Amino acid sequence: MYKILIIEDEKKLALLMKEQLEDNGYTVDIAFSEIQGWEKFLSFKPNLVITDMKIEYPDSGINILKKIKDSGLHSDVIIITAYASLEVAVEAMKLGAFEYLTKPIRIENLLNLVQKLQSRFEKMEIVNIDNLVKEKGTFDNIVVGAPTSPMRRVYEMLARIIASDGTVLIRGESGTGKEVIAKAIHKHSSRSNFPFIQVNCAALVETLLESELFGIEERIATGVKARPGIFERANGGTVFLDEIGDMSLATQTKILRVLQEKSFERVGGNKTINVDVRIIAASNRDFEEEVKKGRFREDLYYRLNVLRITLPTLRERKDDIPYFIQFFLNKYSGLKITGITKSALKKMIDYDWPGNIRELENVIMRAIALVRGNVITEDELPRELTGKPTGRRTNEDIQLRLPDEGVSLDELERMMIIQALDRTNYNQTKAAKLLGISRRRLSYKIEKHNIILPFSKNE
Numbered sequence: 237m238y239k240i241l242i243i244e245d246e247k248k249l250a251l252l253m254k255e256q257l258e259d260n261g262y263t264v265d266i267a268f269s270e271i272q273g274w275e276k277f278l279s280f281k282p283n284l285v286i287t288d289m290k291i292e293y294p295d296s297g298i299n300i301l302k303k304i305k306d307s308g309l310h311s312d313v314i315i316i317t318a319y320a321s322l323e324v325a326v327e328a329m330k331l332g333a334f335e336y337l338t339k340p341i342r343i344e345n346l347l348n349l350v351q352k353l354q355s356r357f358e359k360m361e362i363v364n365i366d367n368l369v370k371e372k373g374t375f376d377n378i379v380v381g382a383p384t385s386p387m388r389r390v391y392e393m394l395a396r397i398i399a400s401d402g403t404v405l406i407r408g409e410s411g412t413g414k415e416v417i418a419k420a421i422h423k424h425s426s427r428s429n430f431p432f433i434q435v436n437c438a439a440l441v442e443t444l445l446e447s448e449l450f451g452i453e454e455r456i457a458t459g460v461k462a463r464p465g466i467f468e469r470a471n472g473g474t475v476f477l478d479e480i481g482d483m484s485l486a487t488q489t490k491i492l493r494v495l496q497e498k499s500f501e502r503v504g505g506n507k508t509i510n511v512d513v514r515i516i517a518a519s520n521r522d523f524e525e526e527v528k529k530g531r532f533r534e535d536l537y538y539r540l541n542v543l544r545i546t547l548p549t550l551r552e553r554k555d556d557i558p559y560f561i562q563f564f565l566n567k568y569s570g571l572k573i574t575g576i577t578k579s580a581l582k583k584m585i586d587y588d589w590p591g592n593i594r595e596l597e598n599v600i601m602r603a604i605a606l607v608r609g610n611v612i613t614e615d616e617l618p619r620e621l622t623g624k625p626t627g628r629r630t631n632e633d634i635q636l637r638l639p640d641e642g643v644s645l646d647e648l649e650r651m652m653i654i655q656a657l658d659r660t661n662y663n664q665t666k667a668a669k670l671l672g673i674s675r676r677r678l679s680y681k682i683e684k685h686n687i688i689l690p691f692s693k694n695e
C-alpha cells in the first residue's frame with residue numbers, strides 16, 4: 237500500500253487530486269492546514285506528502301518539510317508551487333524535497349510523478365522474509381501455503397487418501413509437486429516401513445520398462461540372470477508409476493492385471509507371482525483426451541482414477557509464492573538471506589511460472605549464489621522474470637575482449653564461476669572442468685568470492 241497525504245488549503249484542488257489519486261489505486265488523506273497536516277503526517281505515516289508552498293502564510297510548506305526531515309520518518313515530498321515562488325522552491329529542494337510541480341497542476345503530470353516516486357520507493361523497500369508469511373505454511377517440509385491456497389483443499393483430501401490404501405492418480409503440470417505428494421502419501425501410510433519404489437515410465441523403452449517392473453526369469457541359453465522387478469521388491473510397500481501417460485498399451489494391460497489380481501509373471505517366465513503393493517500413478521497428460529485417442533486404456537484409467545489429486549499450478553496459487561520464497565531461502569541459504577526487495581517480490585508474483593515450483597526453486601537457488609548482501613534484489617533474478625536483457629552480474633553474452641574502460645578481473649572471475657556452477661546445477665566437479673581448474677582450486681575460489689552455495693538438493 238502506497239499512502240499519500242495532501243496538504244492543501246485550496247479545497248477544490250485538494251479534493252480533485254485526492255479523487256484522481258484514489259482512482260489510480262493510492263490510499264489518500266487530505267489536510268487543509270499546516271497544523272492538521274502535521275498531525276495527520278504523524279498518525280497516517282504517508283509514503284509521500286504533496287504540499288502547497290503557500291498554505292496560510294508564504295513559507296509554511298517549508299516548515300512542514302523541515303519537520304518531516306527532523307521526524308526521522310521517511311517520506312517523499314512533492315512541493316506544489318506557483319511560478320512566482322520559484323525561489324522558495326529552490327530552498328525546498330535544498331531541504332530535500334526533490335520534486336515540485338508548478339501551478340496550474342496538470343493531473344497527468346502529477347500522476348506520472350507519483351508513479352515514479354512509488355516505483356523508486358518500492359525498489360528501495362525491503363521486505364523481511366519472515367514477515368512475508370502470515371502463519372506457518374508448511375507441513376512435514378512441504379509448503380502448503382497461505383490460508384487461501386487451493387492446496388489446502390488438496391491437503392484435506394490427503395488425510396483420507398492416506399487412510400484408504402487405494403490406488404491414487406496424481407495429476408498436475410510439470411513441477412507442481414507430484415513426486416513430493418506421492419512420497420508424502422507413502423511416508424504417512426501404514427506401508428511406510430516397506431519400500432517406496434519409483435519408476436519413470438517415460439524414460440524407458442517398452443521392453444526395458446517391463447523387465448524393470450516385472451523382473452526377468454533366467455534364460456540359460458542367452459546367459460540372462462534372473463532378477464526380481466520393482467513390484468516384487470516393493471512388496472508390502474508402494475510403487476510410484478511416474479509419467480504413466482507415456483506407458484505403452486501392452487504394458488498398460490499388465491498393470492491393469494496387477495491392479496485387479498495383484499499378480500503377474502516375470503518377463504520370460506510363466507510362474508505367477510503375487511504381490512501386495514499400493515500403486516500411485518502420476519502424469520501431466522490429459523487422460524480423457526488420451527483415452528479418446530486410443531492411447532490410454534479406458535478401463536485402466538477408471539481403475540487408477542479412484543482417488544485422484546489434481547495439483548494446482550503455481551500461477552493458480554500466487555498467494556503461496558511468498559511461502560515458497562521463504563521456504564527455499566531457508567532451505568538453501570540457512571539464515572544468510574533475510575530480505576527481498578519489494579520490486580523483486582513483485583516480479584516473482586507477476587511471473588506466470590510455466591515450470592511451476594521446480595522453476596521457482598531454481599530461481600531461488602540461483603539468486604542465492606549470485607547475491608552479495610543479505611537481500612535478494614531484481615539483479616539476481618533471471619531475465620524471464622525481469623524482462624531485462626541480462627542482469628548485472630549474469631551477463632551470459634560476455635565478449636572476451638577487454639573493454640576500453642577496462643574490467644575488474646576479480647568480478648569477471650566471480651561471474652564465470654557462478655555461471656559454471658549455474659550451468660552444472662552446482663556440481664563442483666563439473667563446474668571445475670568447465671573452468672579448466674581443479675575441484676580444490678574451485679572450492680578455494682568459491683570461498684574467496686564469497687559465493688553462497690545452495691545446500692545439497694537431495695538432503
Ligand SMILES: Nc1ncnc2c1ncn2[C@@H]1O[C@H](COP(=O)(O)OP(=O)(O)OP(=O)(O)O)[C@@H](O)[C@H]1O
Nearest residue numbers: 377378379409410411412413414415416593594597
Ligand atoms: N509443496 C512443496 N513444498 C516444497 N517443495 C516442493 C513442493 N512441491 C514441489 N516442491 C519441489 O519442487 C520440485 C518439483 O517437484 P516434483 O518433482 O514433485 O514435481 P513433479 O510434479 O513431479 O514434476 P514433473 O512432472 O516435472 O516430474 C522439487 O524439487 C520439489 O522438492
Ligand SMILES: [Mg+2]
Nearest residue numbers: 411414415478
Ligand atoms: Mg515428477
